[in-house]
Amino acid sequence: MSQSCTCLDKVVGSSAKLQFTVGIDHTAIALGSGSVNVLATPIAIAWCEAATAAAVAPKICNRCTTVGYKIDFKHLFPTAVGQVVIATALVESISGDRIQFEVELHEADRSVGNGGITRVRVNKSSWPT
Numbered sequence: 001m002s003q004s005c006t007c008l009d010k011v012v013g014s015s016a017k018l019q020f021t022v023g024i025d026h027t028a029i030a031l032g033s034g035s036v037n038v039l040a041t042p043i044a045i046a047w048c049e050a051a052t053a054a055a056v057a058p059k060i061c062n063r064c065t066t067v068g069y070k071i072d073f074k075h076l077f078p079t080a081v082g083q084v085v086i087a088t089a090l091v092e093s094i095s096g097d098r099i100q101f102e103v104e105l106h107e108a109d110r111s112v113g114n115g116g117i118t119r120v121r122v123n124k125s126s127w128p129t
Contacts, residue, residue, distance in 0.1 A: 005064060005123075007059065007063075007064055007121070008094050008099065011059045011091050011099065012094055013091060014056060014091045015089060016054035016088070017087070018051045018054060019084060021082065021084050022038075022081050022082060026081075027039065027040055027081060037080075037081055038078035038079055038080060039078065039079040039080075041073075041113075047085070047105065048073065048103040048113070049103075050087065051103060052068075052101045052119055056099060060121065064123060066099060069098065069118045069120045070116075071116075071118075073114070074114055075112070075113045076113055077107075077110060078112075079112050083107050085112065086105070086107075087104075087105050088103065090103075092116075097122070098118055098120055098121075099118065099121065100116060101116060101117045101118070102114075103115055103116065103117050
């Protein structure tokens, strides 16, 4: 990324909150990642990652985007089909082009997953469309 781009200068503290309803297509059975009809861990992670993208998208310039780089996630409790979950992401820090997020997935008043996700800022012209 060009040193002259300053679009990450003011993203620390940015956050996003997204709501999802667990459907049958989101279960461990449907994804082949388990043998019970509860929220699959890969979907839980994808929803948290969607929150990270939403937290920074309005803040960065039109020349840039972010891509996933590293995930450290603990899936703590099962969530049944039909339940509503909230994925939240908060930008904790920036190091060069790397953006570190704290993420959490809640069902009602219970945390069902949490961890950290790192995204990297890239120039859109560097990637095929």
